[in-house]
Amino acid sequence: MSGTNIRHLRLLIAAADAGSFSAAAARLAIEVSAVSRAVRDLEDSIGVSLFERLARGIRLTDAGKTYLVSARDIVNRFEKAEADAKLAGSGLKGRLAIGFVWSFASGPIVDLIREYQATNRDVAVRMSERGDDELVAGLRAFDLDVVLTASDPPPLPRSKAINGLASQPLWVERLLVAIPSTHSAEYLTWDDLSAQTLLCRPEDDWRRFVAHVERLGGPTLRFSEQDVALDSLLGLVAAGLGWSILPMSTLRPTMSGIGVAAVSSDGAELQVEALWRPEADNPALRRFLALARRMFPQPGRH
Template identity: 25%
Template structure:
């Protein structure tokens, strides 16, 4: 049984006349008769009673008419959905992100994207960089926003943002009175550090900043999210080096001070699976890139 057979059958069931049905289908009458005979053979039952005066649906034909209409409608809807997905006006996007992206314009980019593509269903998951890469490899995410450029060959990535680290201090800390800090000013301070397991890249970059200043930090606490880093600092649990974007976290009790020299940068990368282009991924990635660029310009 083919969709073509069901379409021919459905038109004939409406017209109950082979000539009129053939004209509606833009075919001649013999191919229509052949198609109906093939459909009856496939079903195993006569669908029409026909003589020189009339064409009538049998009981079996009446039952099939209802089902055929439903199947043809489903086929049309499936084709329409496929066209919409190909055009980027419908579909689903599963997005992973590191917490710092909440302060880098990701929510604004998502709102703008959703306004332009209301039929696209977006699901979000806050995950560290390593977990996102694993989820992408297992086809459980379509797009990730991570802190690392170290990627397996199955994935592609794009640098979206490079920003400086700043010092995060408890508001009442003596160093908070300074407008600018040198990394060496933190030499004797207890550190709250981003976990190596959660992001080896960030862990190593912060240690390298300290090492370049001639010391190794006294690590008191390791956590898995930047917001947790800032939260612990705000409670007086230590100091930290954090991406500049975390200044927007607005946690009471934490202050941020720039460093007096260029150090290793905090990077945000968009990452996705290699393969046929995904229009939705490309459009969202472009929207996020534009949002981050606008945020960077506002900070300049």
Template identity: 30%
Template sequence: MAFTFRQLTFFVAAAEQGSVSRAAKALSISQSSVTEAIQSLETDLGVALFDRRARGITLTHRGSAFLRHARQILIDVASARHAFTDVAEQAPGRLTLGVTSLVAGYVLSDLLARFRRAYPQTELSIIEEGGDHLQHLLIGGELDVAVLLTSSVRDRLALHVETLLVSPYRLWLPLGHPLAQQEAIELDALADWPLIQLTGDEIEGSTRDLMQGMTHRPNIMFRTRSVEAVRSLVATGAGVAILPGLTYRPWSLEGDRLELRDVSGDLPTVQVGLAWRRGAPLPAPAAHFIRVAQATVSGG
């Protein structure tokens, strides 16, 4: 196998975006460059990584497995860039980090993997709370940095806020669902199908706004705080769901396949990023974490 760092970067971007065109836009390169890199990678590996469809691409089973390895390789390469960091920066320190449940489930692992490799001597303390409480802890000096939904941060005078990831809502469907065959899926078309709704403080507001934008009242079959419950129910054909793209995985825990589609209209987005207190010196471990998080989300 002779795949390159470039091929892995383009593959991960395409997998996360669900589209070659969106990956090319995110990377600021041509679509043909992404396509050629993925085709070369598939040739090197001897497997198909994506199923190509008219409305985008979806990972194959082997593609989904390889994605985990590709992400880890990119993390390790980025960590190697910090191998010759000044000795002063490698001095032991402590970082108190706050995260929300959405971040803990879908963003935190990659951030921590890279940070721990770059700064192995830093002692970590992580607190999971709702966004409002994390802001209270930041302002009170009880947290160094929080990773949260930045759209929920109210006191911008007291907190520095930096959005790192914007994830639009997208439609989850079971494999072979009739809506997957449509060229353009309108939001109101979802009223004809049982809807499985994810609840919880972090996305409750944007989900409510989305439902209010539908002309016909949606048929909400089930409400749950568990993303995995939504994933399993959709995969087995119990209904459809609209969730932020960052929470999508192509397989349920039971091994059933899901499909992802765009929906026409002005759908909300989830914005994930960092917050830290204004007017106070930023501890070195916190500054290091911010830098690593910026590089991780940007693919650096």
């Protein structure tokens, strides 16, 4: 097939479907000579006749019939490849790996993922829950496209670089306290929490949180790491082993044996932000970030 291209095949198919070179040329709004020349080039290239030239039109030879089947398949595959490439380039088709720092049951992160999937149904989304250090490592290893993590409370600048990563603030997450349902409290202070064992998972950045409360002038909080999943951690709270400070979006409205109290002291919130590699060339990621910016506009952004 030396010298053969997709245009040659398309003109061959058009001629076969129309039954004559002139009818094919009329349908395509091109010169008859362009169609006949393309067919002749194909025949010269493979060394066989594809059409019988008749007084009134053309007729496929046996070789032409066989060749036409393959030509249609090649053109169809090429057109599908073009369409897939355009979809991938637009971000409407492809893959997106999202990392996040805590399990979620509701809240802004659910709204963000739901809206993204609703408008990008052909993008395969993979979610991964890890600790902060693992998330950053995943970004650097190209295992993740974007991570949703949390820093100290706002305000944060509109965007910043973190060790070469781009960052975009999204929403502010309120912190609540999971307590045994046998304990009645609507509001708690940092001082109230200092008298309790606070349960957390190994991947939770509790040391940074201790420092955060101390910077606010509060007491030193006492955390106890438990190598369990979130549901099991809440089970330990229900069993009376301790309390747990958690983002609002991780707590379901009704949980057996669990009560929820708000923290009335200052600083009981986290700034959720997206991190990604600025050099990343993933159209699906660009669409995700654009949606996040629309859903969670920052003050002063135009």
